[in-house]
Structures are given as structure tokens and as C-alpha cells.
Amino acid sequence: MNKAPAARKGGLFRWGALTPLILALGFLLPVLLLQIYLSVHQWTAYLGPWWAAQFVGLDLFREVLTEERFLRAVARSFIFAGASTLLSVLVGFGLAYLMQDPFRGRSFYYMLFIIPMLTVPVVVGYNFQMLLYESGPVNHILSLLVPGEVRISWLGHPVAAFASLVLIETWNWTPFVMIVMLAGLVSMPKEPVEAARVLGASRWQIFAHVTLPLLKPVLVLTLILRFLEALAEFPKFWTLTQGGPGTFTETIPVYLYLTSWDYFNVSKAAAMSYVVLLFVGVIIYVCIRALLRQKRALDIMFAQEGSGR
Amino acid sequence: MTRQTRRQLSAVARHAVLSLWLIVTVFPIYWMVATAFKLPEQWLAWPPVWFPSPPTLENFAQVWVGTSVVSSGDQVLPPISLEPLHGLRNSVVIAGTATLLSVAFGLLLAYGVSRYQILSERRMFNLLMLRMMPPIVIAIPLVLWYSTLHLLDTWVGMIVVYTIFTLPYSVWMTKSFIDEVPVELEQAAQILGASKLRAFAIIVVPLIRSGVVATCLFILILTWSEYLLGLVMTAAEAQTLPVQLSKFEGTQEGRQFGLQSALSIGVTIPLIVIGLLIHKHLVRGFSFGMIRRR
Numbered sequence: 001m002n003k004a005p006a007a008r009k010g011g012l013f014r015w016g017a018l019t020p021l022i023l024a025l026g027f028l029l030p031v032l033l034l035q036i037y038l039s040v041h042q043w044t045a046y047l048g049p050w051w052a053a054q055f056v057g058l059d060l061f062r063e064v065l066t067e068e069r070f071l072r073a074v075a076r077s078f079i080f081a082g083a084s085t086l087l088s089v090l091v092g093f094g095l096a097y098l099m100q101d102p103f104r105g106r107s108f109y110y111m112l113f114i115i116p117m118l119t120v121p122v123v124v125g126y127n128f129q130m131l132l133y134e135s136g137p138v139n140h141i142l143s144l145l146v147p148g149e150v151r152i153s154w155l156g157h158p159v160a161a162f163a164s165l166v167l168i169e170t171w172n173w174t175p176f177v178m179i180v181m182l183a184g185l186v187s188m189p190k191e192p193v194e195a196a197r198v199l200g201a202s203r204w205q206i207f208a209h210v211t212l213p214l215l216k217p218v219l220v221l222t223l224i225l226r227f228l229e230a231l232a233e234f235p236k237f238w239t240l241t242q243g244g245p246g247t248f249t250e251t252i253p254v255y256l257y258l259t260s261w262d263y264f265n266v267s268k269a270a271a272m273s274y275v276v277l278l279f280v281g282v283i284i285y286v287c288i289r290a291l292l293r294q295k296r297a298l299d300i301m302f303a304q305e306g307s308g309r
Numbered sequence: 310m311t312r313q314t315r316r317q318l319s320a321v322a323r324h325a326v327l328s329l330w331l332i333v334t335v336f337p338i339y340w341m342v343a344t345a346f347k348l349p350e351q352w353l354a355w356p357p358v359w360f361p362s363p364p365t366l367e368n369f370a371q372v373w374v375g376t377s378v379v380s381s382g383d384q385v386l387p388p389i390s391l392e393p394l395h396g397l398r399n400s401v402v403i404a405g406t407a408t409l410l411s412v413a414f415g416l417l418l419a420y421g422v423s424r425y426q427i428l429s430e431r432r433m434f435n436l437l438m439l440r441m442m443p444p445i446v447i448a449i450p451l452v453l454w455y456s457t458l459h460l461l462d463t464w465v466g467m468i469v470v471y472t473i474f475t476l477p478y479s480v481w482m483t484k485s486f487i488d489e490v491p492v493e494l495e496q497a498a499q500i501l502g503a504s505k506l507r508a509f510a511i512i513v514v515p516l517i518r519s520g521v522v523a524t525c526l527f528i529l530i531l532t533w534s535e536y537l538l539g540l541v542m543t544a545a546e547a548q549t550l551p552v553q554l555s556k557f558e559g560t561q562e563g564r565q566f567g568l569q570s571a572l573s574i575g576v577t578i579p580l581i582v583i584g585l586l587i588h589k590h591l592v593r594g595f596s597f598g599m600i601r602r603r
Binding site: 011013014016017018020021024027028030031032034035038050091094095098099103105109110111112113114115116117118119120121122123124125126127128130131133135136137140143171175176179180182183184186187218221225228231232234235238239252253256257260261266269270273276277280281284285287288291292295298302 | 320323324326327330331333334335336337338340341344353354355356357359414417418420421425427428430431434435436437438441442443444445446447448449450451453454469472473476505506530533534536537540541551554555564566569570573576577580581583584585588591592595596599600601602
């Protein structure tokens with residue numbers, strides 16, 4: 001785009017600008033090496049310094065990979081991320097679709113709709129703890145709707161707790177999907193839709209065969225970012241259930257946290273981290289490749305935006 | 310049905326759906342605010358108290374100032390061992406400094422990438438890995454590394470991590486603003502004898518000023534609300550507000566919803582205000598500058 005071929009190398013400036021990044025990566029390098037070290041040594045924090053830990057080879061990896069609890073946590077993480085991503089994309093896209101044409105009150109809705117994603121995650125957790133409390137408003141509303149008094153312990157029941165967390169994550173991040181999809185719908189070229197309408201396509205046909213394909217790059221980006229964020233979600237789990245009841249809401253981050261900071265099994269947690277790192281790394285790599293493919297389309301779609309400032 | 314009535318009907322339907330979601334969106338926030346103004350006996354009451362009556366400032370006074378505004382009677386709350394002002398100071402210093410550093414470095418890098426391709430597009434995407442990897446995955450060795458460097462529970466330590474982890478966002482977001490500035494302006498300045506850095510400082514920076522401010526505020530939202538790393542890397546000294554808030558419940562007898570809400574409001578309201586101020590740029594921030602709003 002904005003190339004200045006003569007000054008391509010940038011000389012001194014190049015290195016000046018790159019220094020912070022190189023320092024940052026240099027700072028993180030020992031962390032990754034420590035990770036490898038810890039995962040092949042059995043270190044117990046209170047028994048001695050970490051550099052005197054006993055070498056155990058790949059034992060910890062074998063332990064981790066055959067542990068049912070870990071594999072369940074992995075599966076749960078993916079179900080959580082998948083379900084909450086799907087729900088927030090459905091709701092967020094629906095809202096964006098309803099809001100794509102200007103109407104009175106649009107910015108009012110917009111401003112209020114984005115509040116959940118601006119709320120500090122820990123606060124989100126505590127707010128829903130109050131709402132889902134046994135004598136809280138959710139049970140009260142249900143009591144008014146159905147006969148009898150509803151006193152469900154939402155976070156005490158395995159399925160209800162997990163479903164609640166999925167819905168809370170959906171509540172929290174639907175605004176993200178909404179604002180991204182809205183930006184996509186607004187920036188979409190109008191001519192293809194007009195053309196399809198003139199040719200007599202129905203609303204649904206226009207949506208399925210014109211709008212959706214045009215929005216594909218935006219949709220891909222939304223799905224990827226949302227899914228990866230949901231995989232890493234920790235604060236809401238920690239403030240609401242800490243993995244409970246039992247281990248029914250235990251996802252990868254929760255189990256990793258418990259292993260290292262509650263059970264003090266640092267080495268096992270390091271091995272687990274490494275497995276997750278490689279596993280999620282592959283997923284992220286695939287996602288990044290997909291993003292790279294969509295980047296061109298996005299750049300074209302959002303190109304003539306300079307005047308907006 | 311005429312076209313007129315059909316249009317009116319669809320407008321009504323639209324408002325109905327949007328209003329429904331509006332209630333779902335706002336209610337949890339309303340409940341936090343309402344609870345913060347409730348007296349202790351209303352916190353857990355059944356049926357729940359929907360409107361605090363009479364509204365009280367007791368919870369705020371108790372949590373933020375540490376004193377009770379009710380001088381006598383049975384409504385005085387038990388004293389709490391919490392220093393939110395200490396947490397507030399930590400949060401302001403850590404989030405504020407990390408934000409400025411992150412955006413400053415990000416801006417420089419972004420300029421280099423936009424104008425001199427100092428990082429290839431592929432590398433720019435690989436930079437996103439830094440952000441997409443769940444932080445818990447490197448939390449353990451990071452804490453060990455930090456304890457070796459004596460950086461645990463310090464401002465400097467927290468500032469360094471937050472700067473590194475928000476760098477991808479600030480690079481991508483500022484780059485999207487710089488890309489919108491025509492390169493010819495700087496070339497003209499350089500022909501007239503300005504150095505690269507000077508051309509950047511006098512031409513580009515003033516043009517993207519509002520974008521830089523928006524980036525700063527966006528990064529501030531991320532650093533202010535970060536929880537996991539704050540939880541594992543701080544103790545008494547450098548604890549940030551969200552971490553303090555999460556520790557609050559554990560130290561108390563029972564559930565002190567009113568106090569918790571009064572604290573929550575203080576933690577989250579600044580971000581809501583900031584977010585609404587930069588609502589136009591939120592899309593750009595969260596999508597790494599790839600999606601913009603008209």
C-alpha cells in the first residue's frame with residue numbers, strides 16, 4: 001500500500017522501533033525455557049529450590065495425557081467456547097441485522113448494548129452471582145411466572161452451573177459480535193443487494209446468497225477472536241464456581257490454576273501448560289492463517305475510511 | 310395490508326426485540342447499582358428488594374472510606390479489612406503506565422511497519438499469538454521467573470507484563486490509523502529536509518492524535534480489567550482493584566452483596582465511561598484494527 005521503496009530498510013529507525021519488541025521477546029524467552037525445564041522435572045515448591053529438582057523425563061506428560069480429569073477439562077473448554085461463541089454470534093448478528101439501517105434511537109440502543117463488554121470480568125462474575133443467588137431476582141422472576149416458589153441453586157447444580165456460565169459469557173460478549181457485524185453490514189457494498197432485489201430475489205435469498213457471502217471475512221474474524229477468547233476465559237469461572245460443583249465447570253484455565261496454586265503441583269501444571277500450549281498453538285496457527293486469507297478482503301471492504309476521523 | 314402499515318409493523322417488531330435485549334443487557338448492571346444502595350437486611354431478602362428503600366450511601370462509605378455514615382443503631386456494618394484506595398492507586402499506576410508504554414512502543418512499531426515494512430505481514434500476524442494464547446499457559450514459569458528477578462508483587466513487574474501483553478493490540482490499532490494518513494505528506498516533509506522521526510512526529514502524530522487517544526483508552530480498558538496475571542503475580546503490595554475485589558468475598562463472613570456492589574461500581578464505572586467515550590473506535594480495537602466503523 002504505502003510503500004516508500006527508497007527507504008525500505010529504514011536504517012536506524014528500523015532498529016529503534018524494533019528494540020522494544022525484541023526486548024519483550026527476550027524477556028519471555030527464559031519463561032518458555034523454564035516451562036520446558038519444569039515439565040520434565042518433578043519440583044515441589046517447599047522441598048527445595050527449583051534448580052535442584054529431580055529429572056523425570058516425559059513421565060509428567062504421560063501422566064497428564066492419560067488423566068481423565070485433564071481430558072474432561074479440555075473437552076469442557078471446547079464445549080464452553082463453542083457454545084458461547086455460537087450463541088453470541090447468533091444473538092449479536094441478529095441485533096446487528098436489525099440495526100443496520102438508521103432509525104430513531106439506534107445510537108441509544110448501541111450505547112447501552114455495548115455496556116456488558118466494558119464491564120470488568122470479575123464484576124460480571126459477581127453481578128451474576130447476585131442474580132443467580134437462591135433468593136435472588138432470577139428465581140423471583142421464575143416464581144412469578146410458574147406456580148409455586150422457585151428456589152433453584154443455579155451454581156450448585158452441574159448442568160445448570162455450566163449452562164449459566166455459557167449464558168453469562170454470551171451476555172458478556174454478544175456486544176462484541178454486534179459491533180463487529182454492524183460495522184460489516186454498514187460497510188458492505190450496497191449494489192449486489194440492490195441488484196438481487198431488482199432481479200426478484202426474496203429477502204431470505206438475498207440474505208443467504210448475497211449478504212452472508214459478502215460478510216464472510218468479518219464473520220470468520222469474529223468467530224476466531226471470540227472462540228479463542230472464550231477458551232482462555234478465567235475470571236468468571238473463578239468468581240462464580242471455581243470449577244465446582246465437583247469438577248463440573250472445570251475448564252483448562254481453572255484446572256491449571258488449581259493444579260499450580262491450590263495443589264502446588266507446579267511441575268504437573270507446567271507439563272499440562274505445555275500440552276495446552278502446543279495444542280492451542282496449532283489452533284491459533286490455523287486461525288491466523290485463516291485471518292491472513294481474509295485480511296485482503298477486509299482491507300478492501302474497510303478501505304475508504306479516512307474521512308471518518 | 311398496505312405497505313405503510315407493514316413498515317410500521319416491522320418497526321414495532323424491531324423495537325420490541327431490541328427492547329427485550331436491552332432489558333437483558335441492562336438488568337445485571339441495574340441490580341449491581343441497586344444493591345449498592347441497599348441496607349444490609351435487604352441484600353439477601355426474599356422476595357428480593359427491587360428498589361432500595363430508603364436508598365443508603367452506607368455501603369459506599371464503608372467500602373471506600375472505611376467509616377460508617379450511620380452513627381448509631383443496629384445498621385452499622387462490621388468493619389472490613391480492605392484498602393480499596395491502595396488498590397485504586399496500584400491500578401491507576403500500573404494500568405496507566407503500562408498503557409502509555411504499550412501505546413508509545415506500539416506507535417513506533419506501527420509506523421515502521423506501515424511505512425518501512427520492518428515486520429512482514431506474516432510476522433505481524435504472528436505477533437497476535439502473544440495475545441491469543443491463554444495467559445494461564447505461561448503463568449507458572451512467569452511467576453517463577455519473576456520471583457528469581459524479585460519482580461513479584463511490584464509495580465515494575467506488573468507494568469512490564471501488561472505492556473508486553475497489550476503490545477499486539479496497540480501495534481495493530483495504531484497501524485490502522487497510520488495507514489489512513491497519505492504517505493505523500495511525509496515524503497514532502499522529507500524532501501524539505503526532515504528526518505524520518507521528525508516527519509513522523511510533526512506530520513503523522515498530529516493527524517492521528519484522536520486515534521492515539523482512542524488507542525490509549527482502549528488499552529487502558531484491557532489493563533484495568535485484567536485479572537488472572539494480577540491474581541497470580543501480586544500479593545499485598547501491588548494488588549490491583551479487580552484482584553482486591555475478588556479477594557473481598559473470601560475474607561468475609563457470608564455474602565456481603567451491598568459492600569461488594571459498592572466496590573464493583575467503583576471498579577467498573579470508569580471503564581464504562583471510557584468505553585462510551587470511544588465507542589466509535591471499539592470495533593477497531595477489539596478486531597486488531599481490521600474492522601472499522603463508518
